[in-house]
Amino acid sequence: MAQATTTTSADSATSTTMSAAEAAVVILEQMGVDRIWGIPGAAILPVFDAIHRRGNIDSYVVRHEQTAVFAADGWARITGQPGVCMVTSGPASTNLATGLYGALFDRIPLIAFTGQVNVALLNHGAFQEAPTPDVVRSVTKAVFQPHSGEEIVDAVYNAWRIATEVPMGPVLIDLPLDVQLQNIDFTPRQPAPAPALARATDDEVNRAADMILAAERPAILAGGGIILADAADEFRALIETTGLPAVLTYMGRGAIPADHPLYAGAIGTSCNTPLGNELFNAADLIVNLGGRFADRSVGLPKDLKEHAKVIHVNINPEMLGLMVDAELGIAADVKDFLPRLQAALVQRGKTIDDYKTCDLAVSFAARKVEVDRRTEFDSEFLKPQQAIAMLRTFLDRDAIVTHDCGVSQMWSGQFFEIYEPRTYLVTGGAGTMGWGLGAAIGAKMARPEAQVVNLLGDGSIGMALADLATLAHHDIGVVVCVINNGWLGLIRHAQDGKFGERRISTDLTYGDTDRHHVPGIDFVKTAEGLGVAGEAVTDAAGFDAALERAFAKDQPYLIEIAVDRDAKCSMSGDGSLNSINYYTE
Numbered sequence: 001m002a003q004a005t006t007t008t009s010a011d012s013a014t015s016t017t018m019s020a021a022e023a024a025v026v027i028l029e030q031m032g033v034d035r036i037w038g039i040p041g042a043a044i045l046p047v048f049d050a051i052h053r054r055g056n057i058d059s060y061v062v063r064h065e066q067t068a069v070f071a072a073d074g075w076a077r078i079t080g081q082p083g084v085c086m087v088t089s090g091p092a093s094t095n096l097a098t099g100l101y102g103a104l105f106d107r108i109p110l111i112a113f114t115g116q117v118n119v120a121l122l123n124h125g126a127f128q129e130a131p132t133p134d135v136v137r138s139v140t141k142a143v144f145q146p147h148s149g150e151e152i153v154d155a156v157y158n159a160w161r162i163a164t165e166v167p168m169g170p171v172l173i174d175l176p177l178d179v180q181l182q183n184i185d186f187t188p189r190q191p192a193p194a195p196a197l198a199r200a201t202d203d204e205v206n207r208a209a210d211m212i213l214a215a216e217r218p219a220i221l222a223g224g225g226i227i228l229a230d231a232a233d234e235f236r237a238l239i240e241t242t243g244l245p246a247v248l249t250y251m252g253r254g255a256i257p258a259d260h261p262l263y264a265g266a267i268g269t270s271c272n273t274p275l276g277n278e279l280f281n282a283a284d285l286i287v288n289l290g291g292r293f294a295d296r297s298v299g300l301p302k303d304l305k306e307h308a309k310v311i312h313v314n315i316n317p318e319m320l321g322l323m324v325d326a327e328l329g330i331a332a333d334v335k336d337f338l339p340r341l342q343a344a345l346v347q348r349g350k351t352i353d354d355y356k357t358c359d360l361a362v363s364f365a366a367r368k369v370e371v372d373r374r375t376e377f378d379s380e381f382l383k384p385q386q387a388i389a390m391l392r393t394f395l396d397r398d399a400i401v402t403h404d405c406g407v408s409q410m411w412s413g414q415f416f417e418i419y420e421p422r423t424y425l426v427t428g429g430a431g432t433m434g435w436g437l438g439a440a441i442g443a444k445m446a447r448p449e450a451q452v453v454n455l456l457g458d459g460s461i462g463m464a465l466a467d468l469a470t471l472a473h474h475d476i477g478v479v480v481c482v483i484n485n486g487w488l489g490l491i492r493h494a495q496d497g498k499f500g501e502r503r504i505s506t507d508l509t510y511g512d513t514d515r516h517h518v519p520g521i522d523f524v525k526t527a528e529g530l531g532v533a534g535e536a537v538t539d540a541a542g543f544d545a546a547l548e549r550a551f552a553k554d555q556p557y558l559i560e561i562a563v564d565r566d567a568k569c570s571m572s573g574d575g576s577l578n579s580i581n582y583y584t585e
């Protein structure tokens with residue numbers, strides 16, 4: 001069990017006697033926490049009660065624990081600060097595991113509090129005892145189970161430090177009930193200053209610049225690290241000064257606006273643009289800035305190594321060499337690295353005017369329209385591709401969209417253009433169905449003035465339906481757009497492609513309905529029953545009108561979009577970037 005060690009220094013603040021539960025809340029307040037998401041239960045009540053008595057933190061009850069951790073995650077993706085969720089022991093704590101896993105994968109800072117049985121009852125099979133630390137150890141950055149009131153104080157300060165230290169991640173604090181109730185003399189501490197981030201040496205920067213100059217067709221690949229490091233401005237400056245074409249990973253969306261002339265597209269086995277993959281495949285040098293070389297981004301590493309050398313810059317040394325062996329791997333903060341690389345290239349006399357890849361980028365930009373995917377169809381049923389493209393046109397540039405997992409999400413990865421950092425919230429590593437609604441709740445609370453949409457499939461909303469009530473209960477103006485194809489569509493695609501169209505357990509339709517051509521759950525009635533207004537649409541004109549009504553005021557709203565059940569999605573057949581079937585129907 002990770003036990004806390006004190007890493008903060010005491011200041012001159014005076015000590016006060018209070019319960020350890022209250023001390024935990026005081027520390028959260030000190031860190032600027034003003035809201036939490038959770039569901040109380042007997043084993044965590046002292047902390048909830050301290051929140052109530054002190055009155056400085058708003059507690060938002062949700063309808064399933066996983067929504068609490070997803071909301072904390074969404075909050076953190078917008079603010080850059082840890083979101084906080086709080087649940088009880090046993091099944092409530094194990095319900096957090098999926099959310100913690102996704103946050104660790106995507107390096108999102110959050111802090112989860114769980115209740116636990118009294119210390120003396122640990123390992124005795126008491127009611128709702130779960131081995132929470134063991135359950136979550138491999139899906140958190142750290143886990144604490146304090147066995148004294150003083151250790152709770154250490155744990156909360158250390159959890160905050162660990163969650164926010166780059167690479168960030170989720171931390172869980174498991175609080176035995178009796179320990180929460182212990183009275184302690186509490187003295188607030190000054191949080192320890194954040195450690196300096198890893199920095200490239202001058203030699204590394206120079207070697208990177210020299211490799212770029214020696215390449216014939218270098219391309220810059222931006223990953224999610226650019227977003228997490230708030231380095232989009234530095235990234236754009238590098239691109240604009242040098243004329244190097246930029247391709248983005250799925251997590252890197254927003255690093256440069258999609259309508260920027262030097263944005264060459266997105267790579268991926270499914271969430272790509274054709275040009276992005278084409279440029280990536282044409283490059284003889286890939287400079288990966290803040291990405292992981294995830295399999296769904298780059299396809300098969302051996303294909304990449306056949307045509308390109310690699311420079312890989314990532315703050316997390318564990319990412320270097322994990323998927324792809326780089327000729328030059330640098331563990332560094334991209335925000336520091338980018339301007340230094342830019343200066344090194346400019347110093348070598350290379351700018352946008354004379355850079356040889358400039359022509360390449362411009363020719364790609366010119367071809368953008370030519371090879372762009374089709375978004376208008378004259379078909380009997382509305383195509384999901386068209387609906388997603390329409391949604392993009394309707395929304396503000398800085399609207400936030402969250403996704404779950406499925407073929408609808410892949411269509412969004414292909415058709416939903418992103419213009420600003422921290423507006424495209426996706427469960428990149430985990431691909432979690434049921435995630436997007438919770439993430440949208442956290443995001444909307446972090447940016448109340450923004451349009452926030454959870455765009456997802458009918459299977460995915462099925463995993464989060466109860467938390468439509470959370471939108472209604474707390475009046476959170478998230479608009480949920482359900483692409484209803486009546487399938488676990490992505491899996492059906494896989495059955496069609498690889499298992500001879502043997503479609504087992506992927507058809508979600510049942511019963512008879514005259515509402516439209518996708519029988520099954522009536523999502524509008526369900527939403528209304530939970531207190532959220534909504535409407536179902538079946539064609540483009542209807543969808544446009546529904547969007548107008550949904551965004552006419554800041555309100556929770558659900559639009560069920562009944563789409564062509566047979567629409568085909570372009571994606572890779574064998575996991576490589578070279579085998580994508582590009583459908584135009």
Ligand SMILES: Cc1ncc(C[n+]2csc(CCOP(=O)(O)OP(=O)(O)O)c2C)c(N)n1
Nearest residue numbers: 405406407408433457458459460488489490
């Ligand atoms: C929690 C979870 N369970 C299972 C999966 C596997 N999975 C990926 S996509 C998918 C189907 C998604 O269906 P839907 O939300 O309707 O989206 P569609 O593919 O039809 O657009 C499934 C079952 C997953 N990603 N997450």
Ligand SMILES: [Mg+2]
Nearest residue numbers: 457458487489
């Ligand atoms: Mg579906």
